[in-house]
Amino acid sequence: MPQSVDVTVVVPAYNAAATLPATLAGLAAQRFAGRVEVIVVDDGSTDATAAVAEAAGATVLRQKNQGPATARNAGATAGRGELLVFTDADCEPHPDFLAALTRPLADPGVSGVQGAYRTRQPQLVARFAQAEFEDRYAFTARFPCLDLVATYAAAFRRELFLQEGGFDTSYPVANNEDTEFSYRLCRLGHRLVFAPKALVFHRHPATLGKYLRIKFWRAYWRLAACRDHPEKVLRDGYTPGVVRLQTALAGLLALGLIFWPVTALGGVLALAGGVAVLCSALPFAAFAGKRDRGLAVAAPGLVLARSLAFAGGAAWAVLERLAGRACTLLRSRRGQS
Known part of the structure; x- marks a missing residue:
């Protein structure tokens, strides 16, 4: 009989063989008392992503390339944990990541939790990107309830996540599908909170060209997320x-x-x-x-x-x-x- 699980961690991965080992090593080193399963969803990779995940002891699901929203939904459906955690294949979780991220869910009035980015990169653009996040976190901390839980460090009650339909799979790339889902939860009255000590180390864009391309598409897909949530066009709890x-x-x-x-x-x-x-x-x-x-x-x-x-x-x-x-x-x- 399968052992019961407290937390399911879902990591969507596409051609992530180079960065995934650090992610999985970080998850293996968690100081967390509960039982954890790690599911890597290989989103049609053409490199050794699946082999790397299997070698690290993760459960691997394979699908043709359909984007991270579909991959995360597949991992959530297959998971057995009461709580559902998402992170990315280019993130390295701090040893206390799971404990800090799931602790607020002990309150039955909390439906979702957002963690925080850190980086070790020396490049100017990457440092600027980190300062942006720090500024957003300071802005977010003013609100008792968030309206964005981003999937680089996110936790939800799995039953609620599935009940509300998960991420919108019409988003083909990793861009604002988590925003749209968060807006949906807020509209339904769910409480989302910030856990600033739930840290993952991330590789931010290190060149100006890559950074600006990301920002261009962030704005493009943010307007897509606002299509069904027009009240967020002019004001939300994440963008100053x-x-x-x-x-x-x-x-x-x-x-x-x-x-x-x-x-x-x-x-x-x-x-x-x-x-x-x-x-x-x-x-x-x-x-x-x-x-x-x-x-x-x-x-x-x-x-x-x-x-x-x-x-x-x-x-x-x-x-x-x-x-x-x-x-x-x-x-x-x-x-x-």
Whole structure:
């Protein structure tokens, strides 16, 4: 008869043979009194991901490449634990990760728990990304109930997770499917909380190009998550209002640059938008500089670049949706003619 399990840890993995060993070693070294099963869902990898997981003693599920939302749902369905924990194949859990992450679920009024990122990387962009997370955590701590539990360090009651349908599998990449699920839980009145000591060490993007690509698609998929939750477009418990303001100002900057060749007003708009973003970034630069002096100087420029990436991703999502509606309208009119 199978041994009962307290916690099921689900790790979706796609071509993760290089990073997965550290994840599984971290899970094996947990200072946790309960019984744990680790399920790695191989999402159609073409490398040795499955073999690495099996060698480490994890249960391995294989599926064709369908994205992390489908992979996590498959692991949750196959799991036997009362509690469900998610982390990623490029995360290394701290030895107290499981204990700290699941402790708040001892309160029956808590439905989900969010952990925290740390990094050991020396690169400027990676340090900036970590400072961003630290800033978001400080903002999140003001709220008694979260509206985002991100899957790099997440815990839910497994019965609730399955009852509410898990992650939306229409999200093909690891981007905001956890946001949409969290919004769903909040709408239903579930309480989600932050566990700042539930740590995983992560490899943030180390180059500016990779970082900006991630931010572009973050904005794109965040608007997708807001499609069914429009109340979150202007305000949520994860994104400080200044970040939304900076994104709007960066959009103004971009529009000004586009129209500058046509009218001098474009140059004025571009200058005003850029200066406003840089000025609005000064409080974050001071925040980051307390922890990392090198970031104090670089932060305003990086915030401006981030804001432009966010504005680009959001604009792409809006234009794509408008184009889709226009095509639907044209097809409808042709059908009536």
